[in-house]
Amino acid sequence: RKRVAVLISGRGSNMSALIDAAADPDFPAEIVGVISDKPDALGLGIAASRGLATKSLPRKDYSSKEAHDGAIDAALVAMKADLVVLAGYMRLLTAHFVEKWHGRMINIHPALLPSFKGLDTHRRALEAGVRIHGCTVHFVTAEMDDGPIIAQAAVPVLSDDTEATLTARVLKAEHRIYPLALRLVAEGKAKMEGGRTVYSAFHENEAKA
Ligand code: GAR
Secondary structure: OEEEEEEEOOOOHHHHHHHHHHOOOOOOEEEEEEEEOOOOOHHHHHHHHOOOOEEEOOHHHOOOHHHHHHHHHHHHHHOOOOEEEEOOOOOOOOHHHHHHOOOOEEEEEOOOOOOOOOOOHHHHHHHHOOOEEEEEEEEOOOOOOOOOEEEEEEEEOOOOOOHHHHHHHHHHHHHHHHHHHHHHHHOOOEEEEOOEEEEOOOOHHHHEO
């Protein structure tokens, strides 16, 4: 099984969905640790209560962004992580760090990329009047929310949606596709090659949830 470390900044509901999926011995990855840049992240307590190694690495403890990412990298190496999963990690990673984990780091974004990169995706989707919204799992590249797409799920936008109801609907889809995408990557069935995601035959349909 591939060794996976999860980076979080908050609630950790996607992290929890991955821990649940990895509890199945047939899942091709195991969660070996959770790192947060926020010492008070709810997800850290959840991870600890599930018996996982946790580490809090606040940005303010380091003199530069590079030093902070260096400490995260050292923690990942100490955990012997094969793959890095960003699950609501709300900080941009330095190009050097991203390069080191090239093809081995994935992120979930709460929108159908390339639409609505950045923050406040659900509010902006409602403002734009889109009828379909969703979430995307992608390989991480130095450009924010821009790496090759691995899996997506679409949800309808309803006429009486508020930011809260739409957020909840998308989050449910996130919890469904993140384990699916991690499975594809851990099994080597979805790989980043030449700036694209390449799927091994027969598995492409699994990436449309
Ligand atoms: C999720 O909706 C995730 O897609 C989003 O933050 C939330 C974290 O929730 N990530 C981003 O916006 C990344 N820029 P969680 O901590 O409960 O998984």
